[in-house]
Amino acid sequence: MFKKNNMEVSPVIVPASNKLKSYNFFLVKQENSLTLIDAGLNTDDCWNSLQRTLKVHGYTLTDITGIILTHHHTDHVGLVNRIVSTHSIPVYAHPYAILVLKRDSEYIKMRVEFFRKLYQQMGCGDMGERQVANLYNPISLHEDEKIHCEIQQITDNKLFGFDILDIPGHSPDQIAFYHKECKWLFAGDLLIENLPSNAFIEPDVDGNRTKSLLQQRQSLEKCLSMDVELVFSGHGNMIENPVDLLKERIKEIDVKAGIYINMIKSGISTASGIAQLRYKEKYEKHFFNIMSEVTGTLDYLELQGKINKEMKKGIWHYYCN
Ligand SMILES: [Zn+2]
Known part of the structure; x- marks a missing residue:
């Protein structure tokens, strides 16, 4: 568990048999909330790991008060339906993610x-x-990956005490959650310790091609310009003092x-x-x-x-x- 100021982060780390090493998502305890940042894959492995992590820290599933998503990829949103079917809580994502999550x-x-x-x-x-x-x-065919509940659009630059930063490149809808006092950054797949993150070409909502690699580079530069002590990465290890790795990726x-x-x-x-x-x-x-x-x-x-x-x-x- 990572603890600083009034915040506690319990990572759910699910080993992966591929080069990603693991699928990571995060329980974030703040004064009156228990937020889940990302939601792993829709597998029993991820589901059981979430339940175990909750239990170790004295929580149950219904203690989760909200879910926020860094981007729409299936390995970051997988458990949303299962969690929301147990108790109704708000789910937040970037506006671009919603058409995909709803399989429009x-x-x-x-x-x-x-x-x-x-x-x-x-x-x-x-x-x-x-x-x-x-x-x-x-x-x-993957209708089961469609998110059934209502998804709130993240349009403000603040949510649950985090600054919301656009960091497109890996996907057009990728956002990071930055906690200024802790200097912690939840960065989705922007920065992965053991491999460079793919910058996937996608159409934007108007059908225009995203300049994904340029965006990726700009997002890495943005992160480099900020005061970050710890990056909570979507895969592999957490990254302390990310400056050198950011420079290497650029x-x-x-x-x-x-x-x-x-x-x-x-x-x-x-x-x-x-x-x-x-x-x-x-x-x-x-x-x-x-x-x-x-x-x-x-x-x-x-x-x-x-x-x-x-x-x-x-x-x-x-x-x-
Ligand atoms: Zn991804």
Whole structure:
């Protein structure tokens, strides 16, 4: 347990068999409230870990007074339905998260078409078409991941004593909860100790592509400019004095961008060409993540004026300036 001033944080840490190491979410006890920050995966493992953590600290499920979500990913919102079905409590999320959490059918259709067009224009051909089908099925079939209760939009910059900070990049709706007196930051997946966080390409609510890698870099810079002693991360260990790690993650983005420039200089002009050269046989298996990274990095370089693009026969070709 982490204790400072009038606040106690009990992390629920559920081991993961993948490189994320663990799924973390947090019980935060303040004077008159017990808030849950994020809600793990919808698994019995996460459910039992939550119950155990509550019990160890002398609480029961019905002591939880509210849930606040750092972003909409399934490994951060999984237990919301189970918790709210036991007792009705407010659930808060960024306005952008709500269409996804509610599995809004118009939004999902728009998202699928967004990726279909993106993959076509990035030169992914038949592979892109096959991957779009894969993208549609999990979303439409996973009705059980839809959040059933009402979700309150976080529109103020304060909630439950925390400053609310927009930190998009990993996802367009990602927010951090900062406690100024404690110098504690609940940062979702902005900063993970053992691996760089993915900056996923997504459409915004209007269907425009988010500049995810640029946003990620800006969010890391924002965190660097703040007085933070401890980052409560969504995966792996908590991060004390995060300055060095933040600087390292920012540097990694620029090193990666440099590698992409060299590939373009060597004559590889399409995003799918870059993805296949860089990731070889992994390209198909991790298509969504890889195309997200490549697109985000190309957007980042273009915004910096380092590369330019030209459309030929419906496909973007990139050139160094
Ligand atoms: Zn995430």
